[in-house]
Amino acid sequence: MARSALDHRVLRQFLAVAEAGSVRGGAAKLNISQPPLTQAIKRLENDLGLTLFERLPKGMTLTTAGRVLAEEAMDLLARLDRAEGRVRRTLEANPLIRIGFVSAALNGALQELLSSIEGRPVDLAEMTTPEQQSALIEGRIDVGLLHPPIDVKDLPQRSLGRDPFLAALPDRHALADRTELAFAEIATEPFVLFPREQGPSLMGAIERLAFEHNATLRVAASAPRVHSQLAIVAGGIGVGLVTVSMAKALQFHGVRFVEITDTKDRLFTELVIVGDADLIALD
Structure with missing residues (x-):
């Protein structure tokens, strides 16, 4: 069987150079001298028949082939590390x-x-x-x-499973005494939501719903925890969105939960x- 050009040692060397942007930096990262690392990178490129790095006056940058290999190498090495950890843990009672x-x-x-x-x-x-x-x-x-x-x-x-959202309204809100509402009725309201980075896909879904109702989503305040969001809603700052399971578990003073009838298949966690x-x- 022909020898593979790739093994975990050479992949770690390749990634060290890629991350450092130079053989010198990669060698320092690996705590080895430059000549053997330079040889290892050249041998890898020769074995693959590909140019993995573009040599610049100062440093190196990955080619398209190099970027593909870097992505695969990071995934492969992570899985190898995970496998080693799992195997070692079988020794534990x-x-x-x-x-x-x-x-x-x-x-x-x-x-x-x-x-x-x-x-x-x-x-x-x-x-x-x-x-x-x-x-x-x-x-x-x-x-x-x-x-x-x-x-x-x-x-x-x-x-x-999926958990659809309810509207969380200040108890003084005009819709707070309703048992259900359509999203169009709150689309133009200021919202109290989570930070975008906490749920970018969900935030995008809310924005699309607002857009479909000729509105631009307005986020008046955001907080990472549901309890914090509901405290802000209770203060009258805006309308919140809370899952059915969370609403069942909570009794929050100053907030009413109302079913949104037309978003169950689109607005859920x-x-x-x-x-x-x-x-x-x-x-």
């Missing part, structure tokens, strides 16, 4: 299960997961979806409870559990 979760998982999903692994030691960390994706790829957590869309390759996952197949109970 009752290994710690490291769990990442978004705040929405506190409405039942996290509790159900913990019940399913009762008796096992756990380490819990509240993390955003992007943070969990990185941690899963790098093997820093074993299970993630996060929002789609996700970009985690080669790991089992399953949906835990979805939780996905990702990780070891035995831990996430795949059907």
Whole structure:
């Protein structure tokens, strides 16, 4: 069988040069001398028959082929590191299960997961979806409870279902005594929402709904926690959006929850559990 041009050692060398932008910087990063690193990069390019770096008067930059290899190399090395960690942890009699979760998982999903692994030691960390994706790829957590869309390759996952949004209105609002409303009735209102980076896909969906009703989404205030958002809503600053499960769990003074009849299929959160197949109970 022909020798592969790629192995974990040369990929780490390649990434060190790519990240540093020079052989000198890559050598310093790896704590080796420059000549063998220069030779390793040249040998890699020769074996692949491709130019991976464009040599500049000062430094180096990746070619198109180099960028593709860098992306694949980061994914491959992360999976190798994850595999090594999982194998080593089989030596432990009752290994710690490291769990990442978004705040929405506190409405039942996290509790159900913990019940399913009762008796096992756990380490819990509240993390955003992007943070969990990185941690899963790098093997820093074993299970993630996060929002789609996700970009985690080669790991089992399953949906835990959708949770539609209700309107959260100040109890003095003209619509607060209603049992239901259409999104058009609140499209032009100032909103109290989450930071965009916390849920860019969901924020985009809200913006599209407003646009379809000839409005531009106005965010009067934002806060990362639902309790903080509801406190702002209660103060009359704007209208909030809260999931059905969260509304059932909360009794917040000064806020009324009203069903939005025409957005159930478009305005919702979805939780996905990702990780070891035995831990996430795949059907």
